[in-house]
Structures are given as C-alpha cells and as structure tokens.
Amino acid sequence: VVSKLRFSISMSVDGYVAGPDQSLQDPLGKRGEELHEWVFSLSSWQEAHGGEGGDEDPVDARFGDAWSTNTGAYIMGRNMFGPVRGTWESSEPWHGWWGEDPPYHTPVFVLTHHAREPLEMAGGTTFHFVTDGIEAALERARAAAGDRDVSIGGGASTVQQYLRAGLVDEMQLHVSSVLLGAGERLFDDLGGGPHGFECVELVSSARVTHYTYVRS
C-alpha cells in the first residue's frame, strides 16, 4: 500500500470550483453550492442531514464519498478554512465553517501565513496551521496519515500549488452542467500543465461527469 496525494473536486463545465465573492453567507462563493447539488441528492448525504433520500444515481453514489475514503489527513487553503484574512487574533476565533464536529475526523493541515495553535474539534478533527509551505504541510500530513492517503480539500489555489510542484498522484473531477461565469478556476496558473496525467475513468450520471486521472 502506497499513500497517495489526491483530490476530488466539483467543477462547473466552465471551469470554476467556487463562485466569486466568498463571504460568511456564501462559503463557496456566489452560486458555489450549485456545484455540489449532485452530492446533496445522495442518500448518504440526505441521511447525514436528516433528509428523505432522493433520486440518486448509482454512478454518483460511487463518487459521493471519494474525497474522504481512505483519507488519513487533509490539506486545505486558508480560504477553504474560513473567510478570515490576515492574523487569527479575534475575540471570537474562527473555528471553521463546519460547526463543532467537522466532517474530516482526521488531522487537517491549513496553509496560512499566520501562525496559530492547533485547534482540536469533536469527532477526531484537529486543525493544524502550517506556515512553512506546501512541502512542509505535505510532510506533516503524510506522517499523520500513515498508510492512508492525503487529500487536498481545496480550494483552487491550493490545488494549483500542489499540481505545479508535481506532487499530485490522483485527481477526480466532478463536472456538472452548471455555468457559473465567474469564481475560482481550477485549471489556471499551471504554466501549461498539469502534465503527466492519464484519464483512467470517465463516467456520468444525468447530473454530473466523473473524470478520474492518475499520474502516469
């Protein structure tokens, strides 16, 4: 078993993985939630959120928890962790978008320029704040993950940094028919890349297409 660095991300057909103008009201940017509607329709998501199940497609169900399966640690950018910019000092320190029990249940390494003590949440999630770059974050995440994989949670800028460094082993794109028109583009600032990926599976439901790539 080899631990991989991978990501699984929902994208609009016009290339955005988040809408513009992230804020407290719009953690994923304006209209960003539309990228994830295929997940919200899954019975696994519905059950976890008190819904009634739905009209899920078995193809989509296969990919709904790809981001967390066999993941022993996460890496995310500061903007994915929260809307705070600059230092973390505050009378009410930001604890992430996800409430007391975030859905990670592993160590999560947050890339930031501003140091902060680790933040232990319920359910096994601890946020660690890494100020010395993507390689350092990856090293710590690999150590925490053991045999399991390290997943990049996002957003676009964090994924791009790891792609540019040639460190990503596997990527999954979930491309819905949404046209966002603005926001954070995944395939940008990659200097003509990413290079060296082979598509090993392309499969769709009527909602979304799942493209899986491995480093060849």
Add this chain to the structure above:
Amino acid sequence: VVSKLRFSISMSVDGYVAGPDQSLQDPLGKRGEELHEWVFSLSSWQEAHGGEGGDEDPVDARFGDAWSTNTGAYIMGRNMFGPVRGTWESSEPWHGWWGEDPPYHTPVFVLTHHAREPLEMAGGTTFHFVTDGIEAALERARAAAGDRDVSIGGGASTVQQYLRAGLVDEMQLHVSSVLLGAGERLFDDLGGGPHGFECVELVSSARVTHYTYVRS
C-alpha cells in the same frame, strides 16, 4: 419550425477548444486534434475517410454529426478559415483547410476585417467574407439557411462574440478528458456569462461527455 443559431464544439476538460500556436501544420493548434479523437473513432467518420470502422460508442455516434444536422448555413471566424492574417492578397489565395470539397455543403460566412470576393468550392460550399460584423453575418446566414439552422463553426472568439450578444439559442459541448494546458478557451471574455442557458441533456461515453444547453 424556427431556425436556431447554435454551435457544437469539442472542448478539453480544462476548457480549451483549440491548442496554442495554430499554423499550417497544426490547424487546430498544438495537440488540438486530441479534442476530436472521439469523432475520428466514429464509423461515419471512418467510412468517409477510408478507415476500418472502430470501437465507437452509440452515445457518441448520436452526436458525431450534430454540428451539421439541419444546418443551412455556417458562420466561422477568420482563424478557423485559415492561418492567413491581414489582407487576402496573395499569389496563391487561401481556399480553406478542407481541400476542393469542404464538408459544409452550404454557404459559409467568414468574419473578417478584409473584404474578399465569394469563393465557390465543390459540393455546394461557398465561402462569403463578411466585414460588417456578427449581426450582419447572422442576418445573411439566416437568409441563406431558410428554415434550417445557422451553426457557428468556431473558433472560441467567434462563439464568444455571439454569446456576449445573447444571440445563441442552443449549444452543445463535447468535453473529453484531454488536458491541453494552453490554447483557446471557450468560456472566457464573457463578462460573467453566458447567462440564461438550461442544460437539457448530459450523457457520456467512456471517451467524452455531451452537454446540451438551450436558451431558457
């Protein structure tokens, strides 16, 4: 029957509809042909080009001639017509990429800043050179198409002009798993759009996903 303005275009998952550095050797830009490999595998294309048929998917076969079905006239940009820039004067005037019998078999309106006499080819294709803008080209194409549709052949810049003007009724995107990394992006310079499109079908083979949108 209402005549529509529409387009059907192959795109990489990172958003490009042509590679970079178009030239005589690379009409579609570097690696641009990879976008169309799903078409080359179709038996209709194989038969037309002396091939042996292939491993085509019935889903792809449905979309292989979408660009030409019920099309009474085409509009294309000057770069899609050829690599010539500036005036058309030449000892060997450019006649398009497609040889004596281009695959259009209808009038084709080429957007250009440089006037030129119409160019009549074999098989019913006549290239008309339109110097007074996209609305004028559309008006002439509609008159030529009658009850049939007007198809925008490409490239990206021409499609964008019609999308910005809100004139497109239907669009089909054929998104393969290719990662080009550079080239001509379809969804660019659209001012936050395109707006007002509804996806009416998303269906894929193992090679390519076909997204169909209509103006809602």
